[in-house]
Amino acid sequence: MSNWLAQIWALTVYNVRTIPQRKGAAVAAAVGIAGVVAVFVGVLSIAEGFRAAMAVTGPADIAMVLRSGADSEMTSGLGREQVRLIADAPGVARTAEGPLTSAELFVIINLVKRSTGTDVNVPLRGVTQGIAVRGDVKIVEGRAFEPGRNEVIAGRGAAREFAGLEVGSRMEVGQSEWTVVGIFAGGGGSAESEIWTDAAVLQPAFHRGDSYQSVYARLTTPEAFEQFKDSLTTNPQLQVKVLRQGEYLAEQSSMLIEFISGIGVFVATMMALGALFGALNTMYSAVAARAREIATLRALGFGSAAIILSVMLESVVLALLGGGVGAAAAYWAFNGFEAATMNWQTFSQVAFAFAVTPPLLAAAIVWAVGIGVFGGLFPAIRAARLPVAMALRE
Amino acid sequence: MSTGNGVLVRVEDVHRTFWRGAEQIDVLSNLHLEVPRGEFLALMGPSGSGKTTLLNLIGGLDRPTSGSVEVAGERIDRMSNRRLAAWRARHVGFIFQFYNLLPVLTAERNVELPLLLTHLSKSERRRHVETALHVVGLTDRSGHFPRTLSGGEQQRTGIARAIVTDPTLLLCDEPTGDLDRKSGDEILGLLQALNREHGKTIIMVTHDPHASARATRTVYLDKGRLSAEKPE
Ligand SMILES: Nc1ncnc2c1ncn2[C@@H]1O[C@H](COP(=O)(O)OP(=O)(O)O)[C@@H](O)[C@H]1O
Ligand SMILES: [Mg+2]
Numbered sequence: 001m002s003n004w005l006a007q008i009w010a011l012t013v014y015n016v017r018t019i020p021q022r023k024g025a026a027v028a029a030a031v032g033i034a035g036v037v038a039v040f041v042g043v044l045s046i047a048e049g050f051r052a053a054m055a056v057t058g059p060a061d062i063a064m065v066l067r068s069g070a071d072s073e074m075t076s077g078l079g080r081e082q083v084r085l086i087a088d089a090p091g092v093a094r095t096a097e098g099p100l101t102s103a104e105l106f107v108i109i110n111l112v113k114r115s116t117g118t119d120v121n122v123p124l125r126g127v128t129q130g131i132a133v134r135g136d137v138k139i140v141e142g143r144a145f146e147p148g149r150n151e152v153i154a155g156r157g158a159a160r161e162f163a164g165l166e167v168g169s170r171m172e173v174g175q176s177e178w179t180v181v182g183i184f185a186g187g188g189g190s191a192e193s194e195i196w197t198d199a200a201v202l203q204p205a206f207h208r209g210d211s212y213q214s215v216y217a218r219l220t221t222p223e224a225f226e227q228f229k230d231s232l233t234t235n236p237q238l239q240v241k242v243l244r245q246g247e248y249l250a251e252q253s254s255m256l257i258e259f260i261s262g263i264g265v266f267v268a269t270m271m272a273l274g275a276l277f278g279a280l281n282t283m284y285s286a287v288a289a290r291a292r293e294i295a296t297l298r299a300l301g302f303g304s305a306a307i308i309l310s311v312m313l314e315s316v317v318l319a320l321l322g323g324g325v326g327a328a329a330a331y332w333a334f335n336g337f338e339a340a341t342m343n344w345q346t347f348s349q350v351a352f353a354f355a356v357t358p359p360l361l362a363a364a365i366v367w368a369v370g371i372g373v374f375g376g377l378f379p380a381i382r383a384a385r386l387p388v389a390m391a392l393r394e
Numbered sequence: 395m396s397t398g399n400g401v402l403v404r405v406e407d408v409h410r411t412f413w414r415g416a417e418q419i420d421v422l423s424n425l426h427l428e429v430p431r432g433e434f435l436a437l438m439g440p441s442g443s444g445k446t447t448l449l450n451l452i453g454g455l456d457r458p459t460s461g462s463v464e465v466a467g468e469r470i471d472r473m474s475n476r477r478l479a480a481w482r483a484r485h486v487g488f489i490f491q492f493y494n495l496l497p498v499l500t501a502e503r504n505v506e507l508p509l510l511l512t513h514l515s516k517s518e519r520r521r522h523v524e525t526a527l528h529v530v531g532l533t534d535r536s537g538h539f540p541r542t543l544s545g546g547e548q549q550r551t552g553i554a555r556a557i558v559t560d561p562t563l564l565l566c567d568e569p570t571g572d573l574d575r576k577s578g579d580e581i582l583g584l585l586q587a588l589n590r591e592h593g594k595t596i597i598m599v600t601h602d603p604h605a606s607a608r609a610t611r612t613v614y615l616d617k618g619r620l621s622a623e624k625p626e
Contacts (some may be wrong), residue, residue: 010510017498296494300508300555301483303476351552389456392490393446 007302011310015286016317022286029282030322033371037326037364038333039271041356043359044332044363047257049355049368059188060222061093062134062245065215065232069242073106073214080210082238082314086217089235091228093218095132095343096194100218100278102129105199109173112164122162123151123194124173126202133218135188142167142182144171147198150205153182155192165195174205188245189253216245272371275322279375294383304384311383315376316369323368330364331356400565401450402595403429408461410447421447423618434589434596436606438614438624445599446567448615452597453486453565454478466562473572483511489566493548495540495555501547502527502536505554512559519545526554529592530584546577553584557594564588566598570605582608 018025065086069078077088087099094100105126113120130135131144145151154165164171169180178197185192203209219225229242243251287294294307335356412419413618421444429435439445446620451463454470463471466485472555473481487508488494495504502523509519527533530550540548549569556564566585570578586608598609606612616625 007510010507014496014498021498292494293496296490296496297507298479299481299482299488301481301511303479378492387456389447389450392450392455392494 004306006201007306008309011297011306014315014318015310015314017186017315018286019318022282022289025282025285026318029275029278029375030318030325032271032278033319033322033368034326034329034372036268036271036275036369037323039361040264040268040367041327041330041364042334042354043170043267044261044360045330045354045356047260047264048360049353050260051257052353052355058226059134059136060244060246061219062188062220062224063217063228064243064245065217065240066213066243068241070378073104076213078103078215078240080212080213083212083215083236083238085235086232086240087213088232089217089228091219091224091231100129100133102127102215102216103199103212104128104130104216105206105208105211105213106133107203109195111158111164111171113292114161114163120162122158124202125194125196125268126199127196128199129218130187130196131184133216134191135218136186136188137191138185139182140185142180143202144184145181145197148200149198150176150178150201151181152178152182152195152197153184153196155187156185157181157192158195159183161193176205188249190249217365242327266354268367276371276375279315279319279371280378282312282318283376283379286302286314286383287311287379289393291383291386291393295386295388295394298384298388299392306307307384308380309375311380312373312376313377316372319368319372319375321367323365324369326360326368327364331361399562400430401428402431402433402466403427403597404462404464405448405452406462406464408451408458408463410444410451410456420618422451422458425618427613427620427622429595429626431526431595432589433488434586434608434610435598435608436612437599437615438596438601438603438606438612439467441601443615444618445615449567449597449599452563454482455503470487480511483508483559485562487559487561487564489549489552489556489569489605491568491571493540493552493572494514495548495551497540499558500537500539501532501551501554504540504551505536508555508559522558522576523554524574527551529557529588530554544577545573546580549573549577550584551603553581555589557588557592562595564594564596568599568601570600570602578602579607 016273065078066073066076067078074080083103087101092099093103107124108121110119110122111122112118139153140156140347142153145153159165165180166181171178171180184196199212219228225244232238232240232242297307334354337354398595405425408422408425409420410422412421425448437445437448447456451458453467454473457471462469468481470478470481496507499579505523505526509522514522527536531554531570532547532550532554535543535547542550543551569585570581573581582605585596585598589596589610598605601605613620613622
């Protein structure tokens with residue numbers, strides 16, 4: 001066994017040392033594989049970043065209530081009486097001021113995207129106790145809006161991506177003028193891509209009367225969710241649907257994440273096919289150029305299996321070199337790259353950063369190795385099948 | 395053992411047919427050959443007469459279309475490919491006209507190659523390599539790459555590689571065919587010494603009468619048949 005490994009090792013070292021003799025083809029194959037890996041990592045880092053931006057793992061103790069049948073806040077609607085019933089439901093955390101719930105509404109406004117200079121839709125959310133309910137919202141610049149005044153705070157991502165959201169700047173929305181008084185971070189999901197204000201000010205500005213679109217409730221414990229949900233869904237006065245915030249966010253972003261991942265895998269697959277032919281070509285010419293040397297090794301008594309494995313290892317080494325370069329390039333070019341895109345389910349902009357995660361890099365390396373293995377397999381088999389006596393005549 | 399005491403190689407009633415498209419080429423037909431242990435046999439014949447084909451059959455690189463090839467009592471024509479590879483590693487040393495050294499390996503690494511198929515430790519391997527290089531007189535060139543060696547030195551490396559495992563049989567296919575007279579003579583002297591002093595059985599293909607003069611016996615191959623007399 002150790003003898004067999006020594007055989008394979010010696011042959012592989014020998015094969016790899018012959019790579020410089022066919023630099024051109026080897027570099028072409030490695031570059032092809034590097035390209036596949038870079039594109040794969042690049043596109044999927046968008047999906048990863050988006051997933052992170054949507055904070056799909058939302059806090060387990062925040063529940064969301066929508067009108068039953070609504071599949072997003074956009075299409076939902078709740079009246080004042082329903083909001084009151086929801087706040088009084090069992091399982092809701094309370095403070096000295098009362099239950100920790102936030103009735104919210106949601107309008108879409110137009111802002112200019114910095115990077116393109118084009119108009120985009122940005123959500124403006126009216127909240128009652130939005131900051132208190134979510135618990136993780138931090139004002140990172142300026143201050144929070146004051147209830148009853150035309151003041152807004154902008155999410156960190158929104159402030160970065162869209163023009164006119166600096167603290168102190170004013171914006172014309174609806175029939176009135178609003179002042180940006182602060183920048184906030186946190187809030188879960190795509191909150192950082194939103195602008196928040198007092199629901200009581202937003203309602204009249206957009207002629208929403210007494211209506212809201214959703215209620216966010218902080219629960220006493222994550223386990224209280226079932227009790228909260230059951231009491232609301234069995235209440236004949238309410239037609240509502242109850243979800244955990246994380247579930248809702250996952251639902252909202254799933255289509256886009258799947259779409260982007262799908263594109264990434266599709267493009268990478270197409271390119272991988274190209275790179276596979278490049279690798280096949282390289283390895284076929286490698287074994288053809290060395291036909292007599294391989295035949296000599298076999299005449300000396302080296303086995304077919306060792307020769308097949310060593311040719312495949314050579315191909316994998318080449319693929320790993322290319323894949324490593326591609327992954328490094330993608331990491332360098334894409335990781336943390338900030339962008340904003342449309343979430344088609346809410347028709348609003350979500351700001352996010354490309355995320356080149358370790359699992360993504362690992363997947364990319366697996367692709368590279370796969371290309372190496374398949375690119376090496378058939379040439380290796382050909383090398384080992386060629387009759388020795390014939391190959392020695394070449 | 396079916397092979398007689400003194401006989402190392404026994405080729406019996408061997409036919410070897412090749413097909414080139416629909417055309418059948420009977421390279422060897424009804425061929426018999428016995429090579430006693432310790433012989434230095436020269437195999438001569440015109441180009442294309444089947445010398446290399448016969449050598450390949452004896453070395454287990456090819457199989458006869460019919461007939462039997464027995465070496466040291468074993469029917470090598472019936473072995474599986476896998477066993478045959480192991481058999482070659484243990485029993486045969488090949489010496490080629492164009493040396494067939496691996497260009498990316500130094501002389502000593504080239505010589506070490508067949509030892510990777512044995513269970514020898516690294517230090518034992520080094521010792522064997524040193525001995526083989528010493529026998530061929532190439533100790534001071536051991537770290538050189540083939541392209542920096544002369545033809546004669548490359549062939550000596552090839553011989554060191556062939557003898558490093560101490561094989562039963564040395565098979566040489568025109569070992570001096572690519573060398574000038576002086577280097578060729580040195581190689582022939584070396585083979586002769588291996589035969590006389592180390593008792594190696596050698597079968598050497600050549601068409602150089604000068605080379606065959608060093609052998610203990612010469613046979614001629616022509617039109618698929620062997621004879622002890624040079625054909626007209
Ligand atoms: N694999 C093969 N396929 C077809 N013809 C072959 C093959 N190997 C050898 N031959 C033919 O067999 C004949 C003998 O070849 P060879 O043994 O190399 O002769 P020699 O070594 O005596 O010059 C030649 O005509 C050669 O073309
Ligand atoms: Mg020949």
